[in-house]
Amino acid sequence: MVIPVHDVNPTRRTPYVTYTLIAVNVAVFLFMPGLAGSVAGDSGLAQACRLQAFLDQYAAVPQELIHQQLPRLVPTGETGVGPQGPGCVVGPPDYDKSPPLSVLSAMFLHGGWLHLLGNMLFLLVFGNNIEDRLGHVRFALFYLVCGYAATYGYALLNAGSADPLIGASGAIAGVLGAYLVLYPKARVWVLVPFLIFLPLRLPAWLVLGFWFALQAVYSAGEGVANAGTVAYAAHVVGFVAGMLIAWPLRPGTPPPPEPRGLLFGRRARHSW
Known part of the structure; x- marks a missing residue:
């Protein structure tokens, strides 16, 4: 697997939407219970129960998206001791959840620091040029459409799954498809x-x-789409969606400059 760090493709305008998306993703992650705090070593049962309750409320769940079936019992975020030992307490949900809106919230949730930083790196490297080509408003809409397409595409392939699906990967995959x-x-x-x-x-x-x-x-051969696994099918669907949306824009897109006299990480001056 290669790690992109910089593209030789200058933009004409500041990618405000790309920067905003990165900032919001980082801010949301820092406020997620049980994930950002794990850096300090807090990885006990109470943390896991809080995280599970949070994901059940805000993550996208294929079963809920396809069948509109919300669970009758969900983790409450509290811990207790049952016949099989300590565990998470479950009870009726004390919130109203809209499955379509959960797709939006899930796009800003991540399962760990590597998950977050990997996604934000790809968005930073490739998102600015797509925003430059589409414009700020259209890029924001494009990002959301690709994220929804990726999530629902995965849900259709895993309609019986009750595991939470989180991450910006599907939307960012659409950005990569458009860039290609x-x-x-x-x-x-x-x-x-x-x-x-x-x-x-x-x-x-x-x-x-x-x-x-x-x-x-x-x-x-992918597994489930919870915080410990990767929903590769969502990446595929998002990528294809980005390609299809960007295809009509190909004729009017100026080609990138020829990479002559380049130094690593910056662009040398030219006398065109």
């Missing part, structure tokens, strides 16, 4: 793990095509 369509020849600086991390400048079609191929292969 609009800027396939743009050069991307990546770190390739081979004994050490080797910096290479590769065309976007190779970087993103390889990423998509991996998601497609992994999706054939």
